Amino acid sequence: xxxxxxxxxxxxxxxxxxxxxxxxxxxxxxxxxxxxxxxxxxxxxxxxxxxxxxxxxxxxxxxxxxxxxxxxxxxxxxxxxxxxxxxxxxxxxxxxxxxxxxxxxxxxxxxxxxxxxxxxxxxxxxxxxxxxxxxxxxxxxxxxxxxxxxxxxxxxxxxxxxxxxxxxxxxxxxxxxxxxxxxxxxxxxxxxxxxxxxxxxxxxxxxxxxxxxxxxxxxxxxxxxxxxxxxxxxxxxxxxxxxxxxxxxxxxxxxxxxxxxxxxxxxxxx
Numbered sequence: 001x002x003x004x005x006x007x008x009x010x011x012x013x014x015x016x017x018x019x020x021x022x023x024x025x026x027x028x029x030x031x032x033x034x035x036x037x038x039x040x041x042x043x044x045x046x047x048x049x050x051x052x053x054x055x056x057x058x059x060x061x062x063x064x065x066x067x068x069x070x071x072x073x074x075x076x077x078x079x080x081x082x083x084x085x086x087x088x089x090x091x092x093x094x095x096x097x098x099x100x101x102x103x104x105x106x107x108x109x110x111x112x113x114x115x116x117x118x119x120x121x122x123x124x125x126x127x128x129x130x131x132x133x134x135x136x137x138x139x140x141x142x143x144x145x146x147x148x149x150x151x152x153x154x155x156x157x158x159x160x161x162x163x164x165x166x167x168x169x170x171x172x173x174x175x176x177x178x179x180x181x182x183x184x185x186x187x188x189x190x191x192x193x194x195x196x197x198x199x200x201x202x203x204x205x206x207x208x209x210x211x212x213x214x215x216x217x218x219x220x221x222x223x224x225x226x227x228x229x230x231x232x233x234x235x236x237x238x239x240x241x242x243x244x245x246x247x248x249x250x251x252x253x254x255x256x257x258x259x260x261x262x263x264x265x266x267x268x269x270x
Contacts, residue, residue: 004028004035011239012036015044017268018232020217020259021241029241033213034064036239037080038071040211048072049079050210052231054088056219061087064215085224089187096201100194107181111136114183117175121168131161138165139172143185144221146192149173188223195230206233217242218259225258229265236266 004012008028011021012035023029033053040046055061065082081088090108097104109117115136122132138161142152149170154163176183182190195202212232214220217240220228232238244259263269 004031008032008035011241012039014239014270015040015211015237017270018236018238018262018266019240019270020262021239022244022259023241024243024245029243030060030064030067030215032241033215033239034067034071036213037068037082041072041076041080046210047079048077049081050208051080051213052088052209052211053080053082053213053215054085054228055082055215056084058084058087060084060215085220085227086184086187089191089227092191092205093182093187096191096194096198099198099201100190101177102182103180105180107179108187109176109179109181109183111184113181114139114172117172117179118168121171121175122164127164131164134161135165135168138162139169140183140185142169143183143189144223146189146223146226148193185223188227192223192226192230202230202233205231206235210235211237212239214238214240218244220258222258225261236268238266 005028008031011019011032021029021032037051037053040051041048053064055064061083065080068080068082069077081091083091093100093102093106094104097106115132118132118135118139122135127135142165152166152169154166158166176186195205209231212228214228219242228238228240240262242259
């Protein structure tokens with residue numbers, strides 16, 4: 001059925017302050033987002049090109065696009081941005097590559113490329129493939145937590161592989177830059193770090209986005225949460241939908257507490 005129940009209807013039409021919609025799996029959360037996008041464009045007269053919706057997989061983004069297309073004619077849907085977090089981050093880096101210190105032809109390295117770089121930097125015959133892979137995932141989690149090499153503080157009782165990762169983290173980042181490349185985590189890490197350094201660039205992006213919607217919000221990690229917070233800025237025109245069932249926090253680096261952080265960071269959250 002395409003009809004909305006009273007609560008869904010309320011969520012679609014509510015635009016007075018940031019909104020958090022909590023509901024279980026299969027209860028029509030994504031439908032709320034697609035209907036709300038249509039409502040923002042048709043009734044609130046916000047241009048589609050000023051609306052951004054993000055989700056976690058290309059499949060989910062594609063489905064959402066198809067659903068919104070069925071609600072709108074081609075002309076009014078033009079410019080609407082529905083994508084994964086990483087695609088949004090990539091768009092920001094592509095647009096601002098020179099400011100961020102990259103040439104326009106930059107590459108995106110996958111985990112195999114990153115492991116090759118780590119092997120080259122380490123050049124340690126005692127490190128096996130398993131340890132190298134752990135070094136890579138440790139660096140990845142630091143980036144997801146927005147910990148820059150210069151701000152990294154290890155516990156004294158950190159294990160040998162973590163210490164190894166800490167020793168090469170800065171060199172790893174320099175190596176990527178020298179190759180004019182980003183890794184997958186950089187697609188979110190770099191925009192957040194660079195926006196902090198270049199507030200006028202952030203302001204430009206905030207002015208490009210009049211409304212933001214986030215699907216499967218419980219799956220966000222620290223860097224994704226910060227990117228949302230920065231992009232919506234003081235306007236805080238935001239709707240997030242999520243499932244607060246604790247058993248589903250399976251996504252890599254997902255921070256369940258981001259649901260609770262919303263109340264602290266967005267006054268007037270409904």
